[in-house]
Amino acid sequence: MNIKIPPPLVMAFFAGLMYVLATFLPVGKFDFFGREVLKYIMWALAFFLLLISFLQFYWAKTTTNPINPIKAKKLVMNGIYSYTRNPMYLAMLLFLIGFGLKLGNAFNAITAAGFVYFMNHFQIKREEQALEDLFGKNYKLYCKAVRRWF
Template sequence: MPPHTTRILPPYALLLAIALMFLLHKLLPLVSIEEKGLRVAGWCLIVCGLAVDSWIALWFQRQGTTILPFRDSSQLVTTGLYRYSRNPIYVSMVVVLVGVVLALGSVGPLLAIPLFIAWINRRVILVEEAMLRERFGAEYEAYCRRVRRWV
């Protein structure tokens, strides 16, 4: 792992963000949303986001490369959801966080989402991109021109 990277892996960062959301829900009950439909929608987003993460893990396994950040990839994956986003795992994690906000039914936890995105961008994605640029060169540069970082 390069020295300037974080030691917190993205799934753990997701759990920390969810814990922060519960804390904000208790400490900053700015606006409470009592609509049951929104809470159900929140749970649906959580399940869908986690399902996408699981599907991507299987996709990486089928492609014969690692899903672990900061490890050398044996292959550049540009198919499946990677046709639409260079980071669909992190997009699905944000979907989970939006689901948590809706499931909790309050606005305070929203504050955790931009913090999570900023952390993932700075401490994970930029490092991963540098590693992929070094490993795959022009192929990765062409992929970056075709596909956005997030969506």
């Protein structure tokens, strides 16, 4: 398996697309009470989720590099990984949702959904296949027990 685009760049592309939509699309503007607070909550959740997931990989002494998952030395299944198989990608999604709230354009929800679609089909499925090849039955059982996103 050889994935060429790092997920943070994919997230940055979708954030740029959100900005372009919010700037140049004349419809879809929205505002509601608490939008600013909700934006910061999404960003804080994204930050802590990313921090916790990186720390768990660090403590397990395994790679966080999604470009080459076959370098993984250990399957991390505890902590946050007992709730979601992809907390780092979930953190990126939460960041995009917060960014969409900042921009205040309803069409950004479609862009965030596009990020999920892209990640599922072009990143996660390839990672899952590589991890299944590497960890076999243990990874299959983990996939059955824990959801992909949340």
